[in-house]
Amino acid sequence: MKPYVKINFACSMDGRIALRGGKAFKFSNNEDLARVHRIRSESDIILVGRNTINLDDPKLVVNEKYHKSDHIPDAAILDSNLTVNYEARVFTYPRKVVIFCGSGAKDEKIPVNLRSKIVLRKSETSRPDSGFVLRELGKMGYSRIMIEGGKSVITSFISEGNWDEISIFYSPVMMGEEGIPMFGVAEYPIELGTPEVSKLGKGFLVRIKKGL
Numbered sequence: 177m178k179p180y181v182k183i184n185f186a187c188s189m190d191g192r193i194a195l196r197g198g199k200a201f202k203f204s205n206n207e208d209l210a211r212v213h214r215i216r217s218e219s220d221i222i223l224v225g226r227n228t229i230n231l232d233d234p235k236l237v238v239n240e241k242y243h244k245s246d247h248i249p250d251a252a253i254l255d256s257n258l259t260v261n262y263e264a265r266v267f268t269y270p271r272k273v274v275i276f277c278g279s280g281a282k283d284e285k286i287p288v289n290l291r292s293k294i295v296l297r298k299s300e301t302s303r304p305d306s307g308f309v310l311r312e313l314g315k316m317g318y319s320r321i322m323i324e325g326g327k328s329v330i331t332s333f334i335s336e337g338n339w340d341e342i343s344i345f346y347s348p349v350m351m352g353e354e355g356i357p358m359f360g361v362a363e364y365p366i367e368l369g370t371p372e373v374s375k376l377g378k379g380f381l382v383r384i385k386k387g388l
């Protein structure tokens with residue numbers, strides 16, 4: 177069965193998801209973090225791009241400070257050439273980390289002593305596309321997928337129509353044109369559904385469900 181895909185990210189009022197050079201910025205307030213960690217706790221697997229791991233080093237777990245849960249979701253990384261940093265924190269939990277790579281990737285550099293179990297899925301193309309990723313995750317039994325970025329991954333899944341819900345938290349800051357935009361190169365315009373908007377602390381949340 178096709179998994180249900182929730183895309184979630186946070187940005188500035190001018191739609192930037194990171195500072196100049198891709199440096200991470202904490203856009204979310206406590207109210208938003210409680211929401212994000214609740215969605216993590218309800219997800220089977222959390223997916224990000226290779227740059228997000230190498231730049232931000234997220235743990236991709238549920239932080240009990242924001243939401244109580246014993247569930248450790250699996251993680252997925254899109255990484256065509258297997259250049260992810262294997263010392264990243266995502267690999268330090270007892271769970272599966274599924275890495276989607278391209279046809280030419282060489283897997284001999286994957287360490288064998290990681291706490292997480294690496295599962296490799298190689299696409300027939302040089303880069304794993306979002307359709308391939310979802311088909312494979314579905315075959316592996318994942319039904320609730322959360323996507324947390326970054327820009328290129330968000331762009332791929334949304335522009336290729338492989339999403340069910342998009343949640344964007346807007347923080348009351350401006351980042352300017354050198355900040356990293358939330359969307360990259362794609363065929364535009366991309367039609368979305370009707371957004372639901374709600375206030376969340378000093379920011380606001382935009383939630384769009386496909387087909388509404």
Ligand SMILES: NC(=O)c1ccc[n+]([C@@H]2O[C@H](COP(=O)([O-])OP(=O)(O)OC[C@H]3O[C@@H](n4cnc5c(N)ncnc54)[C@H](OP(=O)(O)O)[C@@H]3O)[C@@H](O)[C@H]2O)c1
Pocket residue numbers: 184185186187192193194195197198199200201203224225226227228229231232254255256257259303304305306324325326327328329330332356
């Ligand atoms: N504000 C937020 O909520 C939030 C959340 C997460 C990240 N971020 C920010 O996002 C920035 C990183 O974004 P990014 O665009 O540079 O990187 P990214 O989306 O994290 O990763 C992109 C990389 O993934 C690989 N990839 C493989 N298959 C892909 C596919 N089908 N579609 C897209 N990418 C694929 C590509 O590298 P290969 O060619 O090597 O495979 C690509 O360069 C960072 O600055 C981070 O701080 C912000």
